[in-house]
Amino acid sequence: SCLCGSAPCLLCGCCPSAKNSTVSRLLFTFFLFLGTLVSIIMIIPGVEKELHKLPGFCEGSGSVLGVQTHIDCGSFLGHKAVYRMGFAMAAFFFFFAMIMVCVRSSKDPRAAVQNGFWFFKFLILVGITVGAFYIPDGAFTSVWFYFGVVGSFLFILIQLILLIDFAHSWSQLWLRNAGESNAKGWSLGIVTFIFYATSTAAVVLLYVYYTKPEGCTEGKVLISINLILCLIVSAVSILPKI
Template sequence: MGACMALCSAASCASCLCGSAPCLLCGCCPSSNNSTITRLVFSFFLLLGTMVSIIMILPGMETELNKIPGFCQGGSSIPGFENQVNCDVILGFKSVYRMCFAMTCFFFLFCAIMIRVRSSKDPRAAIQNGFWFFKFLILIGITVGAFYIPDGTFNKVWFYFGIVGSFVFILIQLILLIDFAHSWNKAWVGNAEEGDNKCWFAGLLSFTILNYALAFTAVVLFYVYYTMPDDCTEHKVFISINLILCVIISIVSILPKIQEAQPHSGLLQASLISLYTMYVTWSAMTNNPNRNCNPSLLSLVTNVNTTEPSGGGTQRQVQLWDAQSIIGLIIFLFCTLYASIRSSSNTQVNKLMQTEEGRGSGAGGVVGEDGILRAVDDEEDRVTYSYSVFHFHLCLASLYIMMTLTNWYQPETTTQAMQSSMPAVWVKMSSSWLGLGLYLWTLVAPLIFPNRDFN
């Protein structure tokens, strides 16, 4: 299974389900390296779980399941489901919590198994790069078991696990975005200098201006719609602090001494970080329980029911994603795929994933005796990325997906209702401040420690 298999014929890949990553190669794959294909397949597992979570949280699913005679009410004629199906668990935020719990456990299991794998000669490397069918069965087994977890305090406790994991993942997203901006700037500047073509510089300038324009527009909209003259003091502080910090990192990034120490530093990176910071600020403000300060003006999807349960009833609250959640999913997809296909020559991703330059047989595919093009083992001497750290990254991504699909709302333990929470607000704002601090540190560290190598 995997991204490559989905695009290849079933007949040519059916024999590879129990094999290694090289067997998964087909002409449509973006890389012929064993390590890249393995990361893509694991990322596909994560995306598959995300798709299942999205389907189960859709409001229309309850109506469709109720059409099955006796399925949700018990007494089902379906073998194995007699009097056992609780549609409150397999639908709504509870299904997302359990699905993401299963994915987190799955990736954490491999994170523990793959600690200190040094090369593909390690027997555990065969587990990492192969046996996909059995891995899929393990994921299904954990998922089925997760849906048998009693409600109790599970939802509330797992909410705080999601808060902490998402906090770390937001920082990882920021690092990946910084890395992307550095690579983007370096590539376009190199093209301009080599070809003596000023269009590349014009392109960089255009995207920089666009990023700053969007960030400034966001600040204006925040002050207009998310603050009030006699209320929303927290929002005023959040917006003002992040605006000041974005101005600071923009000025610092173009200082002569910074440019001398960091030749590839510039306003493109600062503009992208500023725009991302404004997104995180907006995302935080949309979780404020004070509805006077949190108008759903930018909702892209209509909420079927946005009212809190009243009286003693158990009215289900069905919450679809708003604009900030959809943007969060898009950024998540970009960062996950970027981390999976980025070459090991990239310095920031190297540090993040603890990667090393592999010394395999090269980047070209190898044609086997059967005439089929297969991936090469580029990790014979040493791995090109840390297996354990990569799986830990997917663990955090699973928690981030859980929080994103549920809008970072805190579940109640006795009903299906979800409510905004200030912990989510402070987690997001803290991550934005820490992220800006990390980016500022990457600019000034070479000046503070001139004898250290920060390449």
Template sequence: MGACLAACSLASCASCLCGTATSLLCSCCPSNNSTLTRLIFCFFLLLGTAVSATMIFPGMEAHLQQIPGFCDKGGGTGTGAIIPGVAVEVNQVNCDVIVGYKAVYRMCFAMACFYSLFAVIMVRVRSTKDPRGVVQNGFWFLKFLVLVGISVGAFFIPGDGTFHNVWFYVGMMGSFFFILMQLVLLVDFTHSWNRSWVERNEESDSNRWFAGLLAFTVLHYALALVAAVLFYVYYTQPGDCGEHKFFIGLNVALSAAVSVVSVLPRVQEAQPHSGLLQSSIISLYTMYLTWSAMSNNPNQSCNPSLLSIVTRGGGGGGRVQWWDPQGIVGLVIFVFCTLLAVFKTSGKAKVMSKLTSLGEARDSSDEGGEEAAGEAGPRKATDNEQDGVAYSYSIFHFLLFLASLYIMMTLTHWYHPETSTHAMQTTMPTVWVKITCSWLGLGLYLWTLVAPVIFPDRDFD
């Protein structure tokens, strides 16, 4: 029960700050409901992510082990937390790791339930004239209490293997789709970035904007190339690791292919703003997915830990790492893409409208949407969706549901929970899920290049 009390304490502190944080958001952000609502919902997601990350910090395991059934030290004959490159004593139940991962599963389960609930409630909301529009854009403190209540209740889920095994596969599937969504957001971001700097370069007398695009393009390609070389050095062996050699070689070849396609004359004619900047970022993101996939290979000779690489094979002294470098990079990309998803529909860019629209989504303007609550009070968000929603409420919550699953898998390093042996194990299916994401991501980017050429009469802006 210690973890429940700790969760309640965190929730109580957060509830005290919830009203203040919401007021700050209202006073600092664009004052329209469509943007502000997305921002606050994503704030809840980031808050839940911070609490989940806290569960695996050193020192938390003493509180989490007090929860009945979280870790039975008297049973099991497993090897503890099986982490590549780290030696753990045999027949030692490592509760320090397993309880933290179980807590992350429950916290992210609560967030997933919260957002799936709103995804169902908000189905087919056409405008804020619908009574459910008020629920979407208000009652923030009550929503926060609902999230806290689900979170506390999730810690009473039995600690047997059924919940963890089922939720692992649910999280794997949800994360698969969320990774693809991240790539769509990155492609749209780079298109907007390239278009903006090209237009500024045309309007200015100097070529500094073009030089900036060139510098970032070269930097991204250089990082991708260095990453590929390092992968060959540390994640392959002369007579072993055939899968890794295949993954690295194929993804380097595919990245080079889409880069060539992006500058073909017909593609440039159909999409003047398409270029190597977008391809360089996609290539770098593909290298990250390749690294992430190889980091889950259960073959430890092909999957050294970062600590063993830095210490040149020194291992970890029998200590298990609670942090993971590719997981940290994944969280950084997640935060960036989440914030990008919030703000992209507040202006002319419409990536989230494309992802979540039901056919009637329209641009929302920030001009004329500000009202003062008083000379000293915060601004009130004005209703800019009376004639039609700027995004699909239901699908937006579904995307946050997928994000919750992605957070869970990232914080637990995509390890499969083996409750019978009290271990978190890497599995080859996880490797193939991640590497398949990289191939589908490259395929999606290739489609954005060739679709305007194949269908010239359609609007792909």
């Protein structure tokens, strides 16, 4: 009943006060994390070489009990494989998003599908992923590339809006608490220092790992523009009129 019923009782047992909808979000997040992890493994340099060391796993890697495999491990790795994994994840989440259209209450029969049947959901995800690797190359990679570009742009835009909203809400909360308790601003100063120190370290790492002294002009320009914009926004945010 934990995997096939209407409630993921394994997690509910650990968090008895959690709602089904909350646990469902956690499990869907786990599916997303799992797909991301598989995609990362697919693009790690040297993975294909290691797979060829396993006897009978890849084509040309030897035989097991006289049986020679015909699996081309190259088709399971690289950016093309990541595109197919991304296609499978997008199809999976889009399917369940369509199921939940206009569902506004947990009493809706479709809510049971959203909050349960996790074993079958996992099988669906695995099935879509396996099927995606059987899609002929053709124009799939180039077409899905444009889907990825548009989707990633919208994702970053939505995340930026949510981040700005979170920062604004958090700032208002800190100001309200400071006004009610007459507390000094040292705690806010410490948090601000930590954030700026983290941002500075991130910029340094970007210059170290994504640029070279003799080249990578485009990377240098993009990182520098982002740094300059951050400095401008920081200066504008402390103006009295703002």
